[in-house]
Amino acid sequence: MELDELVAARGAALLRFAYLLCGDAHLAEDLVQTVLARAYTKRSRVEAADRLEPYVKRMIVNEHLTWRRRRSSGEVAVAEPADAVRPDASESVVDRDEVWRLLATLPPRQRAVLVLRYYEDLPDAAIADALGCADSAVRAYASRAMATLRIDEEARRG
Amino acid sequence: MAELLRETFEEYGRRAPAADGLADAVAARVRRERARRRRWTVAGAALAAASVVAAVSLVSRVEEPRPTPPATGSLVVEPPAPEGTRWLVWRGLRVALPVAWFETEFDACGEPQSSGVVVNDRPGDQCASAPAKDIDLLWVFGTHRINEPSGRTGYEWMRRGATRTDLTIDGVAAQRIVGRSNYTKTYAEGILVPGREASLVVTTPEPGLAKVILDTVRIDGEVDARGCEVRRTSLHATAPPARPGATERMVPDGVVQASVCRYGGEWAIVSKLLDGTGARGLADAMNALAPSDLGAEGGKDSAIVVTFRYPSGPDVEVYVHVDGPRDVGVTNGAVTAGLDGLESVLKPVAGWRWTYEQERL
Numbered sequence: 119m120e121l122d123e124l125v126a127a128r129g130a131a132l133l134r135f136a137y138l139l140c141g142d143a144h145l146a147e148d149l150v151q152t153v154l155a156r157a158y159t160k161r162s163r164v165e166a167a168d169r170l171e172p173y174v175k176r177m178i179v180n181e182h183l184t185w186r187r188r189r190s191s192g193e194v195a196v197a198e199p200a201d202a203v204r205p206d207a208s209e210s211v212v213d214r215d216e217v218w219r220l221l222a223t224l225p226p227r228q229r230a231v232l233v234l235r236y237y238e239d240l241p242d243a244a245i246a247d248a249l250g251c252a253d254s255a256v257r258a259y260a261s262r263a264m265a266t267l268r269i270d271e272e273a274r275r276g
Numbered sequence: 277m278a279e280l281l282r283e284t285f286e287e288y289g290r291r292a293p294a295a296d297g298l299a300d301a302v303a304a305r306v307r308r309e310r311a312r313r314r315r316w317t318v319a320g321a322a323l324a325a326a327s328v329v330a331a332v333s334l335v336s337r338v339e340e341p342r343p344t345p346p347a348t349g350s351l352v353v354e355p356p357a358p359e360g361t362r363w364l365v366w367r368g369l370r371v372a373l374p375v376a377w378f379e380t381e382f383d384a385c386g387e388p389q390s391s392g393v394v395v396n397d398r399p400g401d402q403c404a405s406a407p408a409k410d411i412d413l414l415w416v417f418g419t420h421r422i423n424e425p426s427g428r429t430g431y432e433w434m435r436r437g438a439t440r441t442d443l444t445i446d447g448v449a450a451q452r453i454v455g456r457s458n459y460t461k462t463y464a465e466g467i468l469v470p471g472r473e474a475s476l477v478v479t480t481p482e483p484g485l486a487k488v489i490l491d492t493v494r495i496d497g498e499v500d501a502r503g504c505e506v507r508r509t510s511l512h513a514t515a516p517p518a519r520p521g522a523t524e525r526m527v528p529d530g531v532v533q534a535s536v537c538r539y540g541g542e543w544a545i546v547s548k549l550l551d552g553t554g555a556r557g558l559a560d561a562m563n564a565l566a567p568s569d570l571g572a573e574g575g576k577d578s579a580i581v582v583t584f585r586y587p588s589g590p591d592v593e594v595y596v597h598v599d600g601p602r603d604v605g606v607t608n609g610a611v612t613a614g615l616d617g618l619e620s621v622l623k624p625v626a627g628w629r630w631t632y633e634q635e636r637l
Contacts, residue, residue, distance in 0.1 A: 125302060129295035137292035138285050147293050147301075154298075155305035184454075214284040221284070236278060237285035250439065264277055 124170050138233045139182050141222050153177045176248045179230050220267050228263035231256055351533050352503035354549055365547040366416050367472040368506030372492035407460050412480040419473050433458045448495040467493050502547040504537030511539055511579035513609030518590040523610040527559035533585040538626045541577050546626050561621040565613035572597050572605030572612050580626045599629045
């Protein structure tokens with residue numbers, strides 16, 4: 119697959135992925151555009167990758183984590199999406215909104231691990247490869263993230 | 277919880293921004309990026325005046341072969357630096373920098389106020405000031421500093437939160453390190469060369485600039501591009517010079533070139549190459565020094581070693597000890613002299629007593 123095809127066919131998927139990583143629509147657009155522009159400037163190398171989409175997603179993850187590092191320490195991720203839906207009477211919808219809010223409180227690497235594991239369904243080894251860390255680190259990130267979500271969820275439920 | 281997470285991602289994934297116009301937006305960015313790169317690579321007086329452009333212009337020209345160490349009796353030919361730049365040479369590492377960077381301005385507290393070079397952590401004393409915002413800096417320092425307790429000039433970011441990638445430059449193992457400086461609060465990228473115990477780090481608001489500067493880094497062999505041995509364990513003359521006349525005069529006539537090499541802790545921390553007039557002027561100044569019976573011992577791990585070269589025949593090495601616990605002086609192994617009269621000539625080239633490495637740029 120070439121980059122042009124990827125953008126045309128999978129652009130929406132890339133934006134979804136970026137949005138789940140960063141939780142902000144504008145940031146997600148900026149992230150994907152930045153990464154794709156960089157991919158085009160290194161086109162031959164990027165298109166030589168065995169599987170283009172995972173390669174670009176890996177670029178998105180790393181760019182996102184780099185951006186997070188560059189931000190000032192006082193900056194906090196957007197907790198609520200700009201287009202947040204109206205609360206639904208359904209308990210499950212409320213739960214999902216609550217989980218989404220809690221995801222915004224996680225450190226970026228922990229959140230990235232959850233997105234890669236539960237949205238992309240990647241095995242830990244692939245996540246470790248994408249993040250440039252050990253499998254054990256992935257398990258640790260995931261464990262800490264899940265613990266945070268559970269604790270906060272339990273606190274919310276009282 | 278896992279199932280709830282999957283549902284949440286599915287639900288919120290549907291609320292992601294639409295991909296309409298994505299291709300056009302990316303194409304526009306690519307055009308902007310290419311235009312920016314073109315601006316950077318255009319050589320010209322107007323652009324060379326800007327430090328950023330000067331640093332990156334004609335980067336491809338640094339792809340010259342690694343210099344061969346000069347044989348005794350042959351002259352050193354320093355590889356040309358890209359236009360508008362000059363080589364900074366330290367511990368056998370070379371990096372091309374805008375000429376203006378060699379005149380870095382510091383405030384009263386030693387904090388850098390203009391783009392430039394900071395050698396071995398000079399800034400950062402006890403004042404409550406900070407580096408100027410939005411300037412670009414190359415930090416040159418020994419790798420031991422990375423693990424020192426954090427201070428205001430700390431390299432803490434290199435210990436945590438930075439990514440490291442192994443690479444090889446001119447056959448020498450190195451690491452590229454990327455992160456965010458805890459000191460300048462900007463993007464930081466550097467090259468660590470463990471074999472030289474040396475680090476070169478660029479802090480800048482513009483990540484592209486760091487990459488371009490670091491891409492100019494070359495690692496010379498045992499002798500650097502200016503003819504200085506990169507590391508010397510002995511900084512004292514061990515035998516009389518082989519060149520005829522050198523047992524009577526410090527520097528025999530006929531000098532055409534001189535490598536001025538200052539050592540600190542065995543490493544070459546200043547390397548300068550003098551041709552023609554400069555070399556002869558230094559030779560004349562050394563020949564005019566008053567003889568001394570005190571010897572020239574100085575310290576064991578610091579000295580200025582000047583290698584005088586001739587069109588043919590053996591070189592003459594002169595050891596200048598300007599500081600240290602023992603007698604200071606100048607010697608070529610046969611002739612020994614005091615220092616009086618040498619400072620005004622040698623200080624601008626290699627510094628003098630108690631000068632910071634920063635002042636020897």
